[in-house]
Amino acid sequence: MLPLVPRPASIRTRGGAPFAIVPGTVVLAPAAAAGPAEVVARVLGEAAGFVVPVQRAPDEGSRHGAGTPRPAVVLTLGGEQPGVAPDRAREGYRLTADAAGVHLTSPTVDGLHRAAATLRQLLETRATSTIIPDVQIDDIPRYAWRGLSVDVARHFLTAADLESVIELLAAYKLNVLHVHLTDDQGWRLDLPSRPELVARSSAGAVGGDPGGAYSVADWARLVRHAAARGVTVVPEIDVPGHVNAALHAVPALNPDGVAPEVYQGTAVGFSSLRRDVPETVPFLADVFADLAAMTPGRYLHLGGDEAHHTPPDEYVRLVGAAVQAVRAAGREVVGWQEIAAAPLPEGTVVQLWDTRADPAPVVAAARAGARVLLSPADRVYLDMAYRPGHPLGLDWAGCIELHDAYAWDPATTVPGLDPAAVIGVEAAIWTETLRTRDDVMAMLLPRLAAVAEVAWSSSGDWESFRERVAPHAASWDRAGLAWYPSPQVSWRR
Ligand code: ACM
Numbered sequence: 001m002l003p004l005v006p007r008p009a010s011i012r013t014r015g016g017a018p019f020a021i022v023p024g025t026v027v028l029a030p031a032a033a034a035g036p037a038e039v040v041a042r043v044l045g046e047a048a049g050f051v052v053p054v055q056r057a058p059d060e061g062s063r064h065g066a067g068t069p070r071p072a073v074v075l076t077l078g079g080e081q082p083g084v085a086p087d088r089a090r091e092g093y094r095l096t097a098d099a100a101g102v103h104l105t106s107p108t109v110d111g112l113h114r115a116a117a118t119l120r121q122l123l124e125t126r127a128t129s130t131i132i133p134d135v136q137i138d139d140i141p142r143y144a145w146r147g148l149s150v151d152v153a154r155h156f157l158t159a160a161d162l163e164s165v166i167e168l169l170a171a172y173k174l175n176v177l178h179v180h181l182t183d184d185q186g187w188r189l190d191l192p193s194r195p196e197l198v199a200r201s202s203a204g205a206v207g208g209d210p211g212g213a214y215s216v217a218d219w220a221r222l223v224r225h226a227a228a229r230g231v232t233v234v235p236e237i238d239v240p241g242h243v244n245a246a247l248h249a250v251p252a253l254n255p256d257g258v259a260p261e262v263y264q265g266t267a268v269g270f271s272s273l274r275r276d277v278p279e280t281v282p283f284l285a286d287v288f289a290d291l292a293a294m295t296p297g298r299y300l301h302l303g304g305d306e307a308h309h310t311p312p313d314e315y316v317r318l319v320g321a322a323v324q325a326v327r328a329a330g331r332e333v334v335g336w337q338e339i340a341a342a343p344l345p346e347g348t349v350v351q352l353w354d355t356r357a358d359p360a361p362v363v364a365a366a367r368a369g370a371r372v373l374l375s376p377a378d379r380v381y382l383d384m385a386y387r388p389g390h391p392l393g394l395d396w397a398g399c400i401e402l403h404d405a406y407a408w409d410p411a412t413t414v415p416g417l418d419p420a421a422v423i424g425v426e427a428a429i430w431t432e433t434l435r436t437r438d439d440v441m442a443m444l445l446p447r448l449a450a451v452a453e454v455a456w457s458s459s460g461d462w463e464s465f466r467e468r469v470a471p472h473a474a475s476w477d478r479a480g481l482a483w484y485p486s487p488q489v490s491w492r493r
Pocket of ligand 1: 305306336353
């Protein structure tokens with residue numbers, strides 16, 4: 001069994017001679033596919049132990065090279081799949097390998113990144129060579145949005161830490177990094193129009209731990225790093241609750257003009273913006289305009305969760321103001337499920353998370369034209385402990401072992417929700433108890449691989465997944481990633 005996670009839609013192993021990576025092997029790609037070609041060349045070079053160069057593919061119609069043909073891994077843009085929904089078809093790809101060559105084909109650069117992730121998992125290191133088996137793979141995602149939300153507010157992760165997370169997303173064909181940038185405990189992104197936010201509210205973190213923030217340059221680098229791997233960054237500014245850091249940094253956001261103290265605890269739902277404070281609407285306009293100017297992509301996330309100290313009518317008006325700010329910045333809205341209480345523009349993405357709450361408002365929002373992003377806390381909140389007594393994580397949504405993260409179907413998990421309204425699946429990791437990159441990785445791995453398979457193929461074949469994921473431990477070890485040796489898998493290292 002090939003150790004592919006997530007499982008591709010179709011695999012034909014043909015038993016012929018494999019492709020061997022040898023000195024002289026090249027990656028051939030048109031200029032438009034230079035990004036994934038660089039990724040492929042790096043991966044092949046690392047596995048083989050010598051440099052594999054990228055060469056510009058010859059023009060359509062001309063013969064490949066004048067001299068001796070060299071062993072090549074060829075990337076091609078094309079191969080549209082008529083009749084498949086465009087938001088899924090764009091990441092579909094075909095990968096064929098035999099002794100004569102390897103071909104990766106997709107209609108888009110993002111699809112070539114997914115093919116590159118498959119190619120990486122196909123590499124086999126033999127005694128004297130690195131090979132790719134004789135295989136044809138045809139693959140397409142089940143869901144267009146496959147993400148991970150990372151809380152950098154409760155504890156800060158450096159830009160380098162987030163780059164490691166992006167590598168992991170790309171390896172498992174996840175295509176969205178959602179960054180929860182602000183909360184009661186800290187404001188983690190410098191915004192040019194409001195420099196006081198990080199100046200006053202980024203130094204600390206939960207429990208008095210050190211904080212931090214991304215500069216404009218850090219953020220630009222991060223967004224580029226993600227784009228170079230086919231990953232989109234969706235930044236979140238959480239309003240109207242979870243705003244103590246903003247209220248602390250900007251006294252004028254408070255009705256009495258008096259800023260509250262820094263907060264380093266883990267309670268939720270105690271802070272709120274106020275619609276009747278004159279500074280509130282200009283503040284929302286500034287932060288979402290800056291965020292849009294600094295971040296490519298269709299979506300901005302406005303939070304909206306757990307505003308327990310915002311009266312319901314006030315909540316609707318404040319979410320409305322935030323929606324307007326996002327739209328004025330030219331972007332579409334994502335928000336946690338509570339925003340379903342407010343009027344929302346067509347196509348808004350409502351992110352379901354709270355498995356304790358009645359999903360009826362989310363179902364109703366979907367009927368009215370919203371798309372639903374599924375982050376059911378009892379399946380994909382990867383800050384939940386693996387088992388009772390686990391040294392890291394919380395357990396308010398239950399403990400989540402690997403099987404729990406794997407064995408669920410996005411199409412049927414929310415009673416009454418039209419499966420066609422589901423845009424995708426997003427795992428989340430909140431950092432109240434997670435202080436380091438290793439803490440975060442050990443909660444993500446191996447469960448993120450399970451969620452990635454749910455989002456990409458929902459194959460639902462646990463026994464097969466357990467087998468396929470087992471050798472991934474060796475790649476996590478090689479990459480220096482902390483992971484949890486779930487007793488549900490016979491890991492191969
Ligand atoms: C959330 O977990 N408060 C979205």
